[in-house]
Amino acid sequence: MNILVTAFDPFGKEETNPALEAVKLLPETIGEHTITKLEIPTVFHKSLDVIKQQLKIEHYDAVLAVGQAGGRFELTPERIGINIDDARIADNEGNQPIDETIQADGAPAYFSNMPVKRITQAIKDADVPASLSNTAGTFVCNHILYQLGYLHATTFPYIQFGFIHVPFIPEQVISKPNTPSMALSTIVKGLTAAIEVLSPDNRDENIALGQTH
Secondary structure, three states: OEEEEEEEEEOOOOOOOOHHHHHOOOOOOEEEEEEEEEEEEEOOOOOHHHHHHHHHHHOOOOEEEEEOEOOOOEEEEEEEOOOOOOOOOOOOOOOOOOOOOOOOOOOOOOOOOOOHHHHHHHHHHOOOOOOOOOOOOOOHHHHHHHHHHHHHHHOOOOOOOEEEEEEOOHHHHOOOOOOOOOOOOHHHHHHHHHHOOOOOOOOOOOOOOOOOO
């Protein structure tokens, strides 16, 4: 498969984004997959514009977006993106939409069509902490997951799309007491394991990875 892997630039008050640093370190080939890496801005709508431009240049079988989720201690593949922007902080161009619909003609939500449970289990099997997440937030990470679902529904029906959140790296939590972090090399290991199990049939596993709350 030809897979486009995207990652956001640093945002908020952070000087680095572990998602971007990890994606930079991914090999060019993972299993039978060819990897293209793309940095995207932490900006509502413009982030999608950058991806759409790349999709015009080359054919991809899948797009996997990776983003930072400071405060989480695991890699968390996302199950669903919802049709709402509700920004607690401004994006990197000062936009701060509150309760705004992402796509007026879009569905209320789009489920990732990647095998999210198989991905989560593969990360765990690589001895990297992981759990399946049912919320990507309401900032630019959720925005891009939803937009990828919208693209799949309207323009690229053949494409697989998904999103994985990663924790802070240790350098980011020096002044954040009791905040979890993960070594960059471990994040790379987990992402590699996740990508390796992708397949054209996007078949998922029927395993219990749900949450009680």
